[in-house]
Structures are given as C-alpha cells and as structure tokens.
Amino acid sequence: MFRGLTIGEFAQLTHLSVRTLRRYHESGLLEPASVDPASGYRYYTADQIPAAQVIHRLRELDVPLADVAKILATEDPAERADLAGGHLRRLEEELARTRAAVVSLRRLLRPGDDELAVELRSVAVKTVAAVEGVVDHDDVLAWYGEAMAELDAALVGLPLPGPPGGRYANELFTGGRGEVLVYRPVADPPARGRVRPVELPAAELAVVVHSGPHDDIDVTYGRLGAWVVEHALAVAGPVHETYLVGPRDTPDPAAWRTEIGWPVFRLSPPSQDGPA
The missing domain is CATH 3.20.80.10 (Regulatory factor, effector binding domain)
Structure with missing residues (x-):
C-alpha cells in the first residue's frame, strides 16, 4: 500500500533539507500526511509541496513562525494576501533604508569626488x-x-x-x-x-x-x-x-x-x- 513520499523524497522535490522538514513538523507548520506508528517514519504527499515552498519563502523573509502559521491557516485568498503583504511592505521599507544608507556611505567614503558649489x-x-x-x-x-x-x-x-x-x-x-x-x-x-x-x-x-x-x-x-x-x-x-x-x-x-x-x-x- 502506497504511504506517500518519504521525507528524503519530499526533501528532494522541495529542495528543503530533511532537518528543515523535521523542524517544520515540530513547530506545527507542516505536519506529514502520515507517520508510521511503528518506525516513526514521516510520509508526505505531492499536494504538500506548494505549502512547504511557501513556508520556506516566508521564513527566508524572516516572517515570524506564529505569523507563518496564521497565513497558512487562512483560507480566504484575499486575507492571506493581506497578511503576507504587510510583511512584504515592511521588508520593502527596510530595503529602502538599506539602499539609502549605502548611497550615503558611498558619498561619505568619497568626500572629494565633487566640489561643493556654495x-x-x-x-x-x-x-x-x-x-x-x-x-x-x-x-x-x-x-x-x-x-x-x-x-x-x-x-x-x-x-x-x-x-x-x-x-x-x-x-x-x-x-x-x-x-x-x-x-x-x-x-x-x-x-x-x-x-x-x-x-x-x-x-x-x-x-x-x-x-x-x-x-x-x-x-x-x-x-x-x-x-x-x-x-x-x-x-x-x-x-x-x-x-x-x-x-x-x-x-x-x-x-x-x-x-x-x-x-x-x-x-x-x-x-x-x-x-x-
């Protein structure tokens, strides 16, 4: 009887490490489709691949675990987009501040590049x-x-x-x-x-x-x-x-x-x- 994808196979398909998938399971973000009660082996389905990849992207953007769980639990696509959009706007603001700091630092490190016309x-x-x-x-x-x-x-x-x-x-x-x-x-x-x-x-x-x-x-x-x-x-x-x-x-x-x-x-x- 087909039990699904092993954690190793699921890791290959999602480009996520086995360790990361175990961490997602332990935190409640992505539970396996089934767990063998005798061996403890985790099994996943292909339908879970998009969810795993979404979680990975959100975590790469430093979205807190609690907020990731909230986004995944939201069934309304518009509400889910709003929740994720708030974090994206915050990241865009941080990126803008970083760019501004880089521009200023470059000018400060080259103070003699242009004459000040007063x-x-x-x-x-x-x-x-x-x-x-x-x-x-x-x-x-x-x-x-x-x-x-x-x-x-x-x-x-x-x-x-x-x-x-x-x-x-x-x-x-x-x-x-x-x-x-x-x-x-x-x-x-x-x-x-x-x-x-x-x-x-x-x-x-x-x-x-x-x-x-x-x-x-x-x-x-x-x-x-x-x-x-x-x-x-x-x-x-x-x-x-x-x-x-x-x-x-x-x-x-x-x-x-x-x-x-x-x-x-x-x-x-x-x-x-x-x-x-």
Whole structure:
C-alpha cells in the first residue's frame, strides 16, 4: 500500500533539507500526511509541496513562525494576501533604508569626488501662503505631505510664481522636535484652514543644491554645515529648503533638485557682479 513520499523524497522535490522538514513538523507548520506508528517514519504527499515552498519563502523573509502559521491557516485568498503583504511592505521599507544608507556611505567614503558649489545669497522679505506646526523629527515627512496637500487645495487656480519651500528650526534636529513651516509663493495668500499668509523675514544664506534623491541629503547638509563653520559664518536660525524639482514634479529621483540654505552672517552685501 502506497504511504506517500518519504521525507528524503519530499526533501528532494522541495529542495528543503530533511532537518528543515523535521523542524517544520515540530513547530506545527507542516505536519506529514502520515507517520508510521511503528518506525516513526514521516510520509508526505505531492499536494504538500506548494505549502512547504511557501513556508520556506516566508521564513527566508524572516516572517515570524506564529505569523507563518496564521497565513497558512487562512483560507480566504484575499486575507492571506493581506497578511503576507504587510510583511512584504515592511521588508520593502527596510530595503529602502538599506539602499539609502549605502548611497550615503558611498558619498561619505568619497568626500572629494565633487566640489561643493556654495553661493552666498541675500534673500528679501516675502509674503507666502504657509502651514506651520511643531513636529517630531520622525513625523516630518508625513506632516510635510499633509501640509503641502492643504496648500495645493487652498491655492487652486492661483498663479504660483516660484517653487515650494520650507523652514526647519534647529530644535528639530538638536532635540528631535521643533517648528516647521512649508509654503508656496503666491501674490495674495489666502487664509483657509491651516493655510495662512506669513511674512518670511530677510536672510543671509549659504546656499547649495542637492541633486538627486533625498536618501543622502544629510551628507549635503553635513558638507554645507562644515563649509559654513570653516568660514566662520554660522548664525542661529532655521534652515531653508527650496524644492526646485521634487517628487511632486517628477517620479524620477535622479531629476530632483533641493536647494539648502544655511543662515550666515555677512559684513557687507554682495556686489553687483554676482554673489560674494
């Protein structure tokens, strides 16, 4: 009488070791179709091959045993996909963070590959449509997205003479929480919801353009800050960002351009021939 596939045969068909199959059995993830009561030999069926391979893939992705069991026990395909999808999204986020760290590390290990083009610039007073808030550092990206969506909704149909920008207080970086302001230049800023007119004061800035994705923008920040300190120009004040080209303009990260402005002190205004 045919009892099924031996554990060795099942191991060959699934490309899983006998030791791994025994571990799956002991943890309750994949029980053999039958176990000989006299010899203790495990027997499997061909129908169990897909389940074994699914378990293997999930474990390769570091899905906890309890969650693997839950996914396998779920009969609804949509619910099963949602459970697995949550882990896949987590892994994609971790992969994105890893890629960002690799990009930053490569730039840090080649600090002299490109010259930092710093411009000293005087910025005049201007009135903008803005959203302000006190935000935790870890929540800045989500807050920024919501604030910019509010600005877009409030400014529909109005001419926008320049790119959006932001102001980020020092405390946001030093203490993990601080004032954040994002804005759109507009001739007659409305007051609607959190959107209101704000007068941005004049400032003297050391400006550099960060090209490409934001994964390693902290490296550009560091290089600009070091330049400012080296030239003894640093003063207290929020960091300025201007989003010349960003995710809202193009999905291609290579095309993004973010202008970073560091507050500085200058004894004399720039000459008429160009920046100081």
